[in-house]
Amino acid sequence: MPMNLEIITAERSVYSGEVDMVIAPGLDGQLGILPKHAPLMTVLKPGELTVKKSGEEDMYVAVSGGFMEVIGNRVSVLADACERSDEIDEARAEQAMQRAQERLAQRGSDMELERAMSSLQRAQIRVNLVRRRRPRTGGQPPIGS
Amino acid sequence: MPSVRDIRRRIRSVDNTAKVTNAMSLVAASKMRRAQNAVLEGRPYSVKIQSLIANLAAQPMDDEAGAQPLLAVRTVQNATVLMISPDRGLCGGLNANLYRAVGNFILVRDVPVQAVTVGRKGRDFMARTNQDLKATFTDLGETPLLVDTHAISHMIIDSYCEGQTDEVYLAFTKYVSTMAQEPVIEKLLPIEPAKLTSAESVGYIYEPGNLAVLQSLLPRYIEMQVYHAIIESIASEQSARMVAMRAATENATELSGDLTLVMNKLRQESITNELLDLIGGAMALEG
Numbered sequence: 001m002p003m004n005l006e007i008i009t010a011e012r013s014v015y016s017g018e019v020d021m022v023i024a025p026g027l028d029g030q031l032g033i034l035p036k037h038a039p040l041m042t043v044l045k046p047g048e049l050t051v052k053k054s055g056e057e058d059m060y061v062a063v064s065g066g067f068m069e070v071i072g073n074r075v076s077v078l079a080d081a082c083e084r085s086d087e088i089d090e091a092r093a094e095q096a097m098q099r100a101q102e103r104l105a106q107r108g109s110d111m112e113l114e115r116a117m118s119s120l121q122r123a124q125i126r127v128n129l130v131r132r133r134r135p136r137t138g139g140q141p142p143i144g145s
Numbered sequence: 146m147p148s149v150r151d152i153r154r155r156i157r158s159v160d161n162t163a164k165v166t167n168a169m170s171l172v173a174a175s176k177m178r179r180a181q182n183a184v185l186e187g188r189p190y191s192v193k194i195q196s197l198i199a200n201l202a203a204q205p206m207d208d209e210a211g212a213q214p215l216l217a218v219r220t221v222q223n224a225t226v227l228m229i230s231p232d233r234g235l236c237g238g239l240n241a242n243l244y245r246a247v248g249n250f251i252l253v254r255d256v257p258v259q260a261v262t263v264g265r266k267g268r269d270f271m272a273r274t275n276q277d278l279k280a281t282f283t284d285l286g287e288t289p290l291l292v293d294t295h296a297i298s299h300m301i302i303d304s305y306c307e308g309q310t311d312e313v314y315l316a317f318t319k320y321v322s323t324m325a326q327e328p329v330i331e332k333l334l335p336i337e338p339a340k341l342t343s344a345e346s347v348g349y350i351y352e353p354g355n356l357a358v359l360q361s362l363l364p365r366y367i368e369m370q371v372y373h374a375i376i377e378s379i380a381s382e383q384s385a386r387m388v389a390m391r392a393a394t395e396n397a398t399e400l401s402g403d404l405t406l407v408m409n410k411l412r413q414e415s416i417t418n419e420l421l422d423l424i425g426g427a428m429a430l431e432g
Binding site: 010011012013026027028030031038039040041042043053067069071076078080081101 | 183187189190191193194197200201271281290291348349350351352353357358362365368369372373418
């Protein structure tokens with residue numbers, strides 16, 4: 001029996017549909033959600049969210065933190081920001097990673113350091129995701145890049 | 146009595162104005178559609194986060210819960226109003242209505258009110274009326290992202306947590322429909338979970354714990370409220386501008402028509418006069 005998944009951010013709805021399993025980056029570790037899960041409300045940390053659906057390839061979504069609510073066969077992910085792997089532009093993600101690394105190397109104030117760390121983390125997640133996807137799609141550049 | 150030439154000049158200038166206002170209304174219409182979309186797309190998130198907070202607040206908590214800085218109710222010695230306004234004018238009565246609402250609000254408070262503004266119009270209003278303007282943000286653009294508004298919401302959260310202000314109100318123009326926008330002033334801080342509506346009350350498993358979830362949920366809620374007010378204010382601004390500019394175009398077209406009528410009458414009159422002169426002259430010669 002499939003369950004309903006909805007991924008929304010403050011700006012738009014990223015995904016909505018029936019899925020078989022969701023693996024989310026919980027604050028204390030990965031969480032796998034299957035249909036008929038007990039009501040759950042959790043904080044997500046920046047990471048990858050995997051969506052499994054029988055008969056289809058897994059979908060990967062990069063989330064930069066947020067919340068997940070599971071209630072009565074319905075999973076809602078409230079992400080701070082997120083991108084589906086097919087939306088990520090690899091070149092841009094890599095650039096962002098480089099920029100973050102440079103900023104980190106400059107060693108500004110504590111706050112700047114913290115910000116650079118978290119943007120590096122986010123960029124890394126995106127780059128990893130895209131790299132993982134590449135062998136399957138044959139390394140074609142994303143449309144519109 | 147204006148000459149035919151003066152009137153013709155005037156018609157040309159009115160027609161040009163009509164062209165400009167027409168273009169502005171078309172531009173505003175397309176921006177409005179985009180802004181409306183942004184409001185609609187953001188609604189599920191905002192509804193969800195509200196019901197989550199309401200739900201969470203109804204849960205039994207440890208004693209520390211009372212110490213949540215964003216829920217703490219203090220005796221009010223100092224209030225802040227966060228005013229969201231457009232950067233530009235030419236949008237009918239929208240700005241004036243917002244000024245009136247905010248002005249009245251500040252007048253009836255019996256505590257000093259600090260102002261934080263988003264948008265050039267709000268800043269100018271506060272400066273003009275000599276309010277205590279603490280900070281101002283401008284040039285957010287027509288389609289701000291949530292991250293663009295973080296600086297604003299975090300400044301508000303910080304100043305509340307540090308005790309610089311004991312109450313924060315959010316003033317913006319609510320988008321009712323294309324034809325109607327109304328200025329509203331809502332309480333932003335402290336958060337009053339009792340006023341939020343919860344669709345369902347469920348015993349969730351909280352991971353990693355009630356308190357941790359609440360702690361990260363509350364700032365998100367404020368960010369969301371601020372972001373939502375901003376995009377709603379943009380939708381209001383664009384639709385008000387579209388309506389105002391369309392009305393201006395209609396008025397200009399009407400005025401141009403009236404002027405053309407006057408001009409034709411004048412021209413005919415002058416031709417008749419000339420003819421009469423000619424005939425008169427000819428008759429005198431024959432006479």
